[in-house]
Amino acid sequence: xTSSPITIFRARRILTMxxxxxxxxxxxxxxxRILGAGPLEELAGWGAYxxxxxxxxxxxxxxxxxGHSHAAEGTFWRYTYLGRFDRMDPEGxxxxxxxxxxxVVARLQEAERKLATPTEALAGWGLDPIxxxxxxxxxxxxxxxxxxxxxxxxxxxxxxxxxNSRALELAGLLxxxxxxxxxxxxxxxxxxxxxxxPEAMTIVGAHVGFDREALANDEAGLRRFARLCVRQGVTxxxxxxxxxxxxxxxxxxxxxxxxxxxxxxxxxxxFQALTPExxxxxxxxxxxxxxxxxxxxxxxxxxxxxxxxxxxxLRWPGYYNGAPNGLWxxxxxxxxxxxxLALQKGVLVHSHTNGDQATEMALDCLEGALLDQxxxxxxxxxxxxQLADAAQFRxxxxxxxxxxxxxxxxxxxxxQHCETTVGPERAMRMNACATALxxxxxxAIHSDAPVTPLGPLFTAWGAVNRRTASGRVLGTTExxxxxxxxxxxxxxxxxxxxxDGEVGSIECGKRADFAVLExxxxxxxxxKLKDVRIWGxxxxxxxxxxxGA
Amino acid sequence: xxxxxxxxxxxxxxxxxxxGAGKTTLxxxxxxxxxxxxxxxxxxxxGATPIDRDLIVSSAGDTLEISGGCICCSYGSDLMDVxxxxxxxxxxxxxxxxxxxxxxxxxxxxxxxxxxxxxRIDGIVVMVDVETVRTMAEDAYLGDTITRQLGAADLxxxxxxxxxxxxxxxxxLAWLAxxxxxxxxxxxxxxxxxxxxxxxxxxxxxPRLSATLTTPGAPDAASLYASLELDVPEDIDVAxxxxxxxxxxxxxxxxxxxxxxxxLHVVGRRFEIxxxxxxAKPGRLVVIGLRARLDRRAVEQxxxxxxxxxxxxx
Numbered sequence: 100x101t102s103s104p105i106t107i108f109r110a111r112r113i114l115t116m117x118x119x120x121x122x123x124x125x126x127x128x129x130x131x132r133i134l135g136a137g138p139l140e141e142l143a144g145w146g147a148y149x150x151x152x153x154x155x156x157x158x159x160x161x162x163x164x165x166g167h168s169h170a171a172e173g174t175f176w177r178y179t180y181l182g183r184f185d186r187m188d189p190e191g192x193x194x195x196x197x198x199x200x201x202x203v204v205a206r207l208q209e210a211e212r213k214l215a216t217p218t219e220a221l222a223g224w225g226l227d228p229i230x231x232x233x234x235x236x237x238x239x240x241x242x243x244x245x246x247x248x249x250x251x252x253x254x255x256x257x258x259x260x261x262x263n264s265r266a267l268e269l270a271g272l273l274x275x276x277x278x279x280x281x282x283x284x285x286x287x288x289x290x291x292x293x294x295x296x297p298e299a300m301t302i303v304g305a306h307v308g309f310d311r312e313a314l315a316n317d318e319a320g321l322r323r324f325a326r327l328c329v330r331q332g333v334t335x336x337x338x339x340x341x342x343x344x345x346x347x348x349x350x351x352x353x354x355x356x357x358x359x360x361x362x363x364x365x366x367x368x369x370f371q372a373l374t375p376e377x378x379x380x381x382x383x384x385x386x387x388x389x390x391x392x393x394x395x396x397x398x399x400x401x402x403x404x405x406x407x408x409x410x411x412x413l414r415w416p417g418y419y420n421g422a423p424n425g426l427w428x429x430x431x432x433x434x435x436x437x438x439x440l441a442l443q444k445g446v447l448v449h450s451h452t453n454g455d456q457a458t459e460m461a462l463d464c465l466e467g468a469l470l471d472q473x474x475x476x477x478x479x480x481x482x483x484x485q486l487a488d489a490a491q492f493r494x495x496x497x498x499x500x501x502x503x504x505x506x507x508x509x510x511x512x513x514x515q516h517c518e519t520t521v522g523p524e525r526a527m528r529m530n531a532c533a534t535a536l537x538x539x540x541x542x543a544i545h546s547d548a549p550v551t552p553l554g555p556l557f558t559a560w561g562a563v564n565r566r567t568a569s570g571r572v573l574g575t576t577e578x579x580x581x582x583x584x585x586x587x588x589x590x591x592x593x594x595x596x597x598x599d600g601e602v603g604s605i606e607c608g609k610r611a612d613f614a615v616l617e618x619x620x621x622x623x624x625x626x627k628l629k630d631v632r633i634w635g636x637x638x639x640x641x642x643x644x645x646x647g648a
Numbered sequence: 649x650x651x652x653x654x655x656x657x658x659x660x661x662x663x664x665x666x667x668g669a670g671k672t673t674l675x676x677x678x679x680x681x682x683x684x685x686x687x688x689x690x691x692x693x694x695g696a697t698p699i700d701r702d703l704i705v706s707s708a709g710d711t712l713e714i715s716g717g718c719i720c721c722s723y724g725s726d727l728m729d730v731x732x733x734x735x736x737x738x739x740x741x742x743x744x745x746x747x748x749x750x751x752x753x754x755x756x757x758x759x760x761x762x763x764x765x766x767x768r769i770d771g772i773v774v775m776v777d778v779e780t781v782r783t784m785a786e787d788a789y790l791g792d793t794i795t796r797q798l799g800a801a802d803l804x805x806x807x808x809x810x811x812x813x814x815x816x817x818x819x820x821l822a823w824l825a826x827x828x829x830x831x832x833x834x835x836x837x838x839x840x841x842x843x844x845x846x847x848x849x850x851x852x853x854x855p856r857l858s859a860t861l862t863t864p865g866a867p868d869a870a871s872l873y874a875s876l877e878l879d880v881p882e883d884i885d886v887a888x889x890x891x892x893x894x895x896x897x898x899x900x901x902x903x904x905x906x907x908x909x910x911x912l913h914v915v916g917r918r919f920e921i922x923x924x925x926x927x928a929k930p931g932r933l934v935v936i937g938l939r940a941r942l943d944r945r946a947v948e949q950x951x952x953x954x955x956x957x958x959x960x961x962x
Contacts, residue, residue, distance in 0.1 A: 271763075271764070271765045272763065277762075277763065278759065278762060279759050279760065279762065279763055280756075280759065282763070297725070297728075298727070298728050298756075298760035298763065299760070299763065301726075301728035301729060301732075302728060302732070302763055302764070305732075371693075371724040371725055372692065372693040372694075372710075372722050372723070372724025372725070373693055373695055374693065374695030376695070377695050412789075423792075424792055426751070426753065427751035427789075427790070427793060428751070429751070430666075430667055430749070430750045430751045431789060431790070432667055432750075456789065459789075460789050
């Protein structure tokens with residue numbers, strides 16, 4: 100006999116993702132786990148209980164699983180938000196989208212007035228000038244904000260900075276003779292203030308407050324990220340590319356271990372500056388430090404860059420605008436070596452591939468590694484995998500690979516992909532969720548927050564509707580049903596993390612992790628799926644209302 | 649263009665090339681040949697680039713201390729951070745060698761380094777394995793990376809010459825020359841090249857040539873390289889001299905001239921003008937090249953004034 104109390108939650112509707120019992124009205128919870136979902140009289144059989152009516156008018160789903168995000172989204176909210184679209188911050192305030200460059204400048208001016216000292220840097224994020232016509236943002240724009248302090252704004256893509264003259268001066272770049280493909284020059288021979296690519300960005304980053312030290316090991320940022328998760332119904336979230344130094348691991352273990360921390364964080368070690376042997380060894384050691392709310396021991400690998408940054412590796416015929424092919428980030432020998440060793444040691448590897456040539460390379464490497472090291476249930480996952488074609492999805496299925504696709508891209512950059520990067524036909528097959536499902540590839544979908552906002556229901560809306568910011572629908576044949584989309588943001592993502600036995604559905608034995616919704620995602624019109632209101636979450640049986648206790 | 653600072657900027661040699669081309673061997677050779685020059689060698693990762701154990705004095709985190717005052721750091725994806733911190737962390741460093749990852753484009757790395765004021769690019773060296781490079785250049789995944797690496801080279805080290813027969817070596821060298829007609833191509837075995845080519849020519853002395861050439865059957869250093877030391881007229885146009893020495897056909901692998909307040913550095917097809925070192929003796933030009941290739945007349949002619957407008961407008 101157990102003395103642990105049982106709580107039975109009554110809900111308007113419970114969507115369980117358990118095909119044997121897809122819907123229920125009650126769910127019983129004990130010790131943070133689910134005893135069962137079903138009618139009250141059946142659950143009463145577990146013994147004495149407290150009936151909780153908090154959710155009597157709400158819809159419960161399994162807590163959403165964000166399979167590709169970065170805790171840096173929490174860090175970025177310390178900077179001024181300047182995106183084109185409305186975005187909710189961790190406190191629930193919705194920041195309206197900036198409608199023009201004038202609007203961006205005005206917001207920076209407003210933020211500037213609040214700074215205490217005259218030299219403190221001012222940083223913003225989320226800028227997306229493609230929505231403001233052909234006119235580029237230049238340093239003169241931000242010189243109107245300040246000439247005494249460095250002003251720097253990161254673009255939404257994360258691949259470009261715009262800065263003012265002072266920031267260029269501090270970085271030693273306000274001079275003649277700068278010769279770098281990522282730094283356009285004005286008629287005066289001086290940099291315009293636009294800095295593309297990681298190298299050019301790194302030089303000014305520290306001067307505008309985006310330095311590595313500010314971004315690493317950010318405890319406040321992790322807490323903000325967790326609050327965002329609650330607002331979006333997320334109970335398990337990946338932090339997909341962390342270097343995981345000891346001090347960051349200690350901080351994350353301490354913070355996630357606090358009684359009131361609402362999310363399970365799955366943090367992957369980035370494969371960088373190490374041999375396959377070293378990183379696999381590190382992953383095995385990290386795995387031993389895992390707790391319920393901090394899961395460690397998996398590896399993230401970068402195969403190529405990004406499509407909108409033209410650094411993704413594309414197969415023939417390459418970029419629509421004729422840009423040269425992108426960059427390999429890891430040599431194939433290292434990819435093969437890592438795959439082989441990770442398969443041998445049972446370490447999970449997720450690989451970033453954006454272009455279809457990068458996807459092909461990853462498939463070749465895994466196919467070779469599996470011949471050397473057969474593994475029945477590896478769940479290696481291609482992350483983004485945006486341009487994969489039908490043949491590649493069929494290959495993925497045969498090799499036991501999962502895909503975590505990026506439907507948010509359709510909304511934010513679909514028009515650009517159609518007109519500039521890959522052209523209309525391939526833009527229509529980007530993030531081919533329907534083909535993935537039809538091919539039998541285990542599917543997840545993601546936000547890559549902070550690149551696009553964390554919000555699995557928005558991502559699901561993207562996969563269902565494939566609508567761009569201008570209203571185009573890119574590839575109706577790749578639209579998936581709401582039911583399928585809801586499955587990908589719960590069990591689908593859980594599967595890619597090897598957590599589907601613990602989370603992702605509401606059934607006996609699993610964690611009591613719920614997304615608590617005000618609206619029913621199966622009743623609301625599919626084109627309104629992103630507008631489903633979210634009350635908050637239940638995580639491990641603990642209630643987390645989005646708007647405070 | 650040549651923004652000069654007292655003592656000159658820190659010269660940076662970028663060593664590129666695909667895996668297995670011999671970059672690691674070359675880096676170890678340079679560390680052995682540093683001869684008192686304090687090098688900072690930046691490698692993508694320690695794992696893939698083992699520094700010879702006997703060279704390591706101590707290690708701490710991402711930095712190895714190497715005998716003779718050199719250091720070796722791994723940079724992963726943080727090359728710019730490491731370079732920005734280096735002058736403060738290691739103020740006595742005299743030269744930087746960057747070994748890029750096998751898939752990196754050394755031209756892009758060099759272009760990023762030029763954004764940092766304390767540094768100048770001394771040369772981009774791309775190593776290839778003559779046995780495999782032409783096959784690699786046809787590879788569906790890597791071909792364009794290989795040819796873009798080659799295209800950025802000031803100096804191509806055609807390594808592993810001992811592994812191929814004479815006819816196919818000549819074919820490969822000819823192919824390399826068509827891929828990058830302006831670069832100098834240096835055939836080598838086990839990355840045995842004169843360290844001075846990369847570590848710089850010392851003032852007031854003819855260059856040291858390769859310290860050891862140990863490969864059986866390989867020609868000895870004295871017969872492999874030739875060097876010249878010449879007086880430079882005071883009124884010479886330094887930029888024009890740089891252009892002439894770095895032009896195709898001279899056979900110049902490296903040259904250094906101290907001309908008044910400035911120093912001219914030539915590495916293969918690249919030349920840079922920087923502030924002269926404080927203790928340098930002006931008026932001298934030192935040149936080295938392969939004995940079979942160095943065109944003494946072309947070098948002498950480069951020192952002659954020419955009646956051309958380009959000379960004055962430079």
